[in-house]
Amino acid sequence: MVSLLIDGKKVEAESTQTILQAAQKVGIHIPTLCHDPRLAPSGACRMCVVEVEGAQSLVASCATPVSEGMKVSTRSESVTRARKLNLELIWSNHPNDCLTCDKTGECQLQKFMYEYDVKASRFGEQNPPSTPDDSNPGIYRDMNKCILCGKCVRICDEVQNQHIWAFSNRGMQTLIATAFEKPLKDSGCVFCGHCVSVCPVGALMDKPAAKKGRPWETRKVRTVCSYCGVGCSLVLHVKEGEILKVTSDTHDAPNYGSLCVKGRYGFEFYKSPDRLKSPLIRDRIDQPFRKASWDETISLVARKLMEIKQKYGPDSFGCLSSSRGTNEENYLAQKFTRAVMGTNNMDNCARVCHAPSVTGLRAALGSGAATNSLADIEGAEVLIVSGSNTTEAHPVAALKIKKAVRQNGAKLIVIDPREIELVQYATVWLRLKPGTNVALINGLLHVILKEGLENREFIRQRTENIDMLRQVVAQYTPEKTEEITGVPQEEIIKAARIYAGTRKGMIVYGLGMTEHKAGSHGVMSLANLALITGNVGRPNTGINPLRGQNNVQGSCDMGALPDVYTCYQKVDDPIANKKFSEAWGCQLPAKPGLKEPQMYREALAGKLKAMYIIGYDPAATQANIHHVRSAMKKLDLLVVQELFMTETAKLAHVVLPAGCFFEKDGTFTNAERRVRRLNQAIPLPKGTKHDWEIICLIASAMGYPMHYNHPNEIMDELASLTPEFAGIDFKRLEGDGLVWPVWDKKHPGTPILHKDTFTRGKGRLNDLLYTPSEELPDSDYPLYLTTGRRLYHYNNGSMSLRNPEIYAISSEEFAEIHPGEAEILGIKTGDTVRVKSRRGSLEVKAHVTTKSRPGSIFLSFHFPETPTNILTGPGEDLLALTPEYKVCAIKVEKI
16 A cells, blocks of 8 residues: 545555546546546546646646655646646537537536636637438447547457457547448447447437437436346436436446447337237137237136136146246246146246256256356456357356456367357367267366366365266267367367366356257266366356346246246255245145146147246247147147237237336346346336236136235245345345345345355266267258357347347348358358258358358347247257257258
């Protein structure tokens, strides 16, 4: 620590801090235009100049470190004169249109002109005309207002790592532009909006909000993003019931001001003319829907469900809830299924993505959840990113990975068949054949154990089954592993040595690990890696699934699964069964229910007669959708609760219109187990109801009173039944929320699991053999198909495709094909091709790229016009029954 005087006040500061940071620490205001705490100092704007005793001239406080005995004046006559001069120079080349500028009230230049009483500039007689560029989808540009602070350039370079903006020309002709002054859409911009968020003036602004309202006219509502599992904090700017724009506070976890294109610009779907605004009913699916009142619809659903239960028994019913729904809604869905319908046939859409994470992590560690916080990524020394196209599927988490590598010197190991963006940052890229994850991880384990790189003390004290693991992985020599996976053995050895050589090794993985026949085994094998190296239970270590949807973690935590109540209390455990039976006032079934794929098989067999699907579109997103749709068509009753007329809703007998996340209160739990508040920002559209309210109405109409005044009462109930949530209530969740387990009202939460012991006692090292995928390429279907997400869209596209800004950037699907296959087939980028599997075919444009592994095709599943899941195969995870989206056999024909 050093001691200095600022404006006569004694200040203690770290020697690494700047004068600006020291002043801010004690509440002394120094104006800045180019400074941002996330960025390296630049000293460009000179507004933060201060006088330091003994210095020959004024210094930029944002770039000058403190020193012992320093005496600083922030308000001397020379400082004030210099700041006024700087303002005049900036103003000399700035449009004088404050009266009509959207930035009025938030403009830092305007604020400082007022603060320093600068009314005109001596350096310019005429302001240039304002000629804004509104040709870009999301970002409104008026570069005449640019003050050349450089914050947009620096945040794009240092935080987003896209390098879109740069200074161009010199002198009075200096401007900030894209390469060759390309439009943003063609420049490589990912429309994260970072540049907009730091612009101190009106040069860069959010286009959807332009000319719709001034800052003081809007109400700011804090909530949580409902796209991916990062669960970013959002600030909604609301005026007269309309959301004008979305921003994020730099102080709010877990994103600290960063957003992706969907978080910032993917909000306008809520006012789509396609929103469902009235219940719809019909007797048979070959009949048209008719609008009905809520009273008629609820009465109809209740009567038909009771009839089916009485005639065919409780197990003739199945419920699927949504990982886009709140914790409270998922809790009520499983309570309804068990207490009202009397069955454990309860599942949610985590089944098609991260069910193997729950299965695999529970088997290895005892808890089916991430071990560490997302913030821990930045401090890791070695990162393994396996099966996660992080920059597109979880963009804000990817920023933390990039920062760890670029700024903190971490080594990155990427395990992925595709040349994803993170390969550019990787020390080692293990480009394996699709579906060979377990073999590759066993190869890494083989090297670590053979070379004695394991953490023997950790293994001895905190794990079991090491001898069996040694026997199994002894078979997976680098040579054999290369033969199975296609990864060069020297790369396998290199990666193993890097990961085993640190005590700060973190594993991050995605659906490329879970959506396989051996998905659960793949998760267990990653846990083996963490356990034998002792990289678990401490900061910057652990194994962390990046959840696909915003509340995958929460929906599973809430017991929306066939074998558990909240936080994985087993339904066949007599103690748990008794506790919930007494709390809910009925005898609950003790036999585990059907998983989602089993429900479809039972429906086709005529045993499952009714389904209630809440906020989930399996008719578009499940694998082998012909099979799923055939099952749904055999049901006596299909009730679908939705925002839009999805493919699943089209097959329903009853459609119930619900609210979106902007219109509801509740909580989400993100990938790091952080439980956060949603706050209702806008009213429900007329004719719709809250999801939790609809569930309660059906239950009550069936003779089981289920009444709550607000979701906070639902949280209180589930917390009373869930030890890990015992300390959680809505009041405590204000701010950044809490990371479960939270054992009591004074407990601060648990960002790191398994510090001293594992939930199951000792961590289990699972001995696993490589299991080939269900369907591999052959002479008839010679190529691999693997599926996944693209940056601009989300799942079935029901939300993301209904945002004009995003649709303008990305409006159709394309098949990624390697140049080798493209040359053989005579295919060029832009050609229309037919992709065929044993289950169906579709036509799509081709994009020739080395991103795809030789012999592989990649498709996303976002676009209804390109129903990728008519192709995907019959393979399922051996334990969790998650579909094997990542591997099936196809052929491609040029049309």
